[in-house]
Every structure is written in C-alpha cells, then in structure tokens.
Amino acid sequence: MKKLLVFGHQNPDTDAITSAIAYAYYLNHNGIEAEAVALGLPSEETAYALKQFKTEAPRVIEAAANETDTVALVDHNEAQQSVSDIKDVEVYAVVDHHRIANFETANPLYYRAEPVGCTNTILYKMFKEKSIAIPADIAGLMLSAIISDTLLFKSPTCTPEDEAAATELAEIAGVSMNEYGLAMLKAGTNLDDKSIAELLTLDAKSFPMGDKNVRIAQVNTVDVQDVLERQVELVSAMEAENAAQGYDVFLLVITNIIDSDSALLAVGSHLDTVASAFGVSLNENVALLPGVVSRKKQVVPPLTEAFSK
Known part of the structure; x- marks a missing residue:
C-alpha cells in the first residue's frame, strides 16, 4: 500500500482539518504510513487554532488517485462531499459523526461512526483505547475542533463525551478551555473582508x-x-x-x-x-x-x- 492520505470534507472546517491531522498521527503511530491533507484552505478559525498550536496547515489536494491508491475519510462519508476521484481509490477507513448516505465500498473497511458532537471526540476515544499518548499540540487541535463543532458546548449536538474529552484535552494542551475557546470562535466570525x-x-x-x-x-x-x-x-x-x-x-x-x-x-x-x-x-x-x-x-x-x- 502506498502512503495513505487522510482528509476531511470539501470546504473544510476546524474538525475536518484537525481530525485529519490527529488520525494521521494515530495511523503512523500504529505503523501505517499516512499523511494528513485537505480539500481546501483553512478558515480563519482553523488558522487561529493551527497558529496557536504551532502546526502547519495540511497541503491541499484536488485529487487523490494520482498519488495513492488508499485513503481514509474523517468528518464525512458522502461522496459528493469528498475528493473528486473518490471512486478511483480504496477507502481504508472512515471516522465520522454524521449521517451515512450514498456510501459504499468494494472491500471491507474500518468504519467508526458515533452520535457525538465532533469527530475528534471519537478520535480521542481511539487514542485512549490504544493507550497512545496525545502530544500537546495535537491535543490542542482536537480541543479546538470540539469547541468549534459544539459552539463551546452550546450546540444540541454536544454530548457528555464531548465535554469530557475537551476537559482532558485542554489539560494536555495547557490552555484555559473557555478563554481559548471564546477567542478561537470569535476569530472565525470576522466576515467583513469576505467576498x-x-x-x-x-x-x-x-x-x-x-x-x-x-x-x-x-x-x-x-x-x-x-x-x-x-x-x-x-x-x-x-x-x-x-x-x-x-x-x-x-x-x-x-x-x-x-x-x-x-x-x-x-x-x-x-x-x-x-x-x-x-x-x-x-x-x-x-x-x-x-x-x-x-x-x-x-x-x-x-x-x-x-x-x-
């Protein structure tokens, strides 16, 4: 298997980009060569999180089959939200928290979907299940996604699992959850300069x-x-x-x-x-x-x- 590419959905939000980074780290730790990529540039909110935790944004791809035969999807599963040539590659795994629609594969795969507020909450559980330590920068990015997807726990999608994961990730990252969360969310609301x-x-x-x-x-x-x-x-x-x-x-x-x-x-x-x-x-x-x-x-x-x- 060539290097596996991990990516979230088109027009990526904070969860799509950071869950790709976190899952690629997880896969590499488990002996599977993986690279986090993105199907679009990060938003201002995501860029704020990446800068805060000193992480480069994943490179943007428009197609996958020209460089790999295997991919992993995070934060999505629907074909129209994925890479343009998704039908030309094998999906090795999916980690998602959305509905499942128009998705099928030729071969068996690892599929992890849970009704929680954020994909990174699922990934947090996967790290814990494998007893893999989460580095501070990865923890900060995962926290950022949970805050973003749950609007700092005010969204009806938020579950006790999201809050528990965020609490521990904030401790690992060394940040104040509420103070950092409000600053990140506000960074994403600057729309005046947007076309x-x-x-x-x-x-x-x-x-x-x-x-x-x-x-x-x-x-x-x-x-x-x-x-x-x-x-x-x-x-x-x-x-x-x-x-x-x-x-x-x-x-x-x-x-x-x-x-x-x-x-x-x-x-x-x-x-x-x-x-x-x-x-x-x-x-x-x-x-x-x-x-x-x-x-x-x-x-x-x-x-x-x-x-x-």
Whole structure:
C-alpha cells in the first residue's frame, strides 16, 4: 500500500482539518504510513487554532488517485462531499459523526461512526483505547475542533463525551478551555473582508434529499444583520450557483454564536417545503430560526424528512 492520505470534507472546517491531522498521527503511530491533507484552505478559525498550536496547515489536494491508491475519510462519508476521484481509490477507513448516505465500498473497511458532537471526540476515544499518548499540540487541535463543532458546548449536538474529552484535552494542551475557546470562535466570525463567494463556500455541503439536491452553507457571526445587509448580492450569487450546479435549493444558515440563534436565507424552488420543514414563514427569502445552531442535527434532518414526503 502506498502512503495513505487522510482528509476531511470539501470546504473544510476546524474538525475536518484537525481530525485529519490527529488520525494521521494515530495511523503512523500504529505503523501505517499516512499523511494528513485537505480539500481546501483553512478558515480563519482553523488558522487561529493551527497558529496557536504551532502546526502547519495540511497541503491541499484536488485529487487523490494520482498519488495513492488508499485513503481514509474523517468528518464525512458522502461522496459528493469528498475528493473528486473518490471512486478511483480504496477507502481504508472512515471516522465520522454524521449521517451515512450514498456510501459504499468494494472491500471491507474500518468504519467508526458515533452520535457525538465532533469527530475528534471519537478520535480521542481511539487514542485512549490504544493507550497512545496525545502530544500537546495535537491535543490542542482536537480541543479546538470540539469547541468549534459544539459552539463551546452550546450546540444540541454536544454530548457528555464531548465535554469530557475537551476537559482532558485542554489539560494536555495547557490552555484555559473557555478563554481559548471564546477567542478561537470569535476569530472565525470576522466576515467583513469576505467576498460573497467566500461566504457561500466557507462551510458548505451538498445533500441529496428525496429527488432534490440541496446545498447548505453556514457562517458564524456575532451580528446576523451584518450578513443580511448583503442579502441582494447573496441571493444573486445563490441563484447563479443553483443554475450552474443544479441545486434545487441553496440555503445559507447565519448563526449568532452569542445568542445561539440563526437566520435562514433560502433561494431556489420548493421554498414552501423549506418553510414547512422548520414551521416558519419566509419573508423575502429570510426566516428566523430561534435556538437553531447545528446544521447536522437541526437543519439537515427536518429538511430531509420534508423533501422525502
């Protein structure tokens, strides 16, 4: 087997990039030559974490089969979220905390999926099970992912396992969990210098729902109105993406990390289905979603059910 490449999903968030780094370390420690790579550049939040723990960002790849025959997936499993030539390589392993959809392999594989708030929580358990010591820099990155994915434990996806893992990882990394966590989250909310295209691709995933193709992007902020002031431009760009990529619906979830609420900007066909999924009315393509912060647990499931009827 050639060197195994480990990567998270396209438009990677902090969990996608740091879980690749952590799992590659784990595999190398177990005698499997592995390299963490990424399917996109790190966000400002992720860059903050990488700088804090003195770690280089993984190199970005656009394809895998030109340099390896075997890969490992972290923080995703769905083909449309993965590397472009995923069908041309063998998937050695998956470590994930999302739904399982349109995923199949020709050969048996290691598959670890748990309903926790972050992939790095699962990896933390894997390190413990093998009695592998976690270096301080890796621990800091894993902590960063848990804080990011759970919004410092305020997301409904957060479990006691996430909190327990974060507590121990913070101790190993030598940081104050709350102080560091707030600073990292705030680093990821600076959207003023982001282009419309960047806002729509910072953290975006595609989901097949029934016979529809739904694109869901999410941005974190401390002021939802700052983002909605650019609504006209956002709608125009989302309409263009729908036409170019064949999305039936494009949704932008704008999450206030302080208030733990979101605003939804919806563009495309079947907006009545989107509205009914959340029990809201869209006013000029916008609806408020009180208490909604998690795409994985609070956005994708009700939409999937609504579009599957």
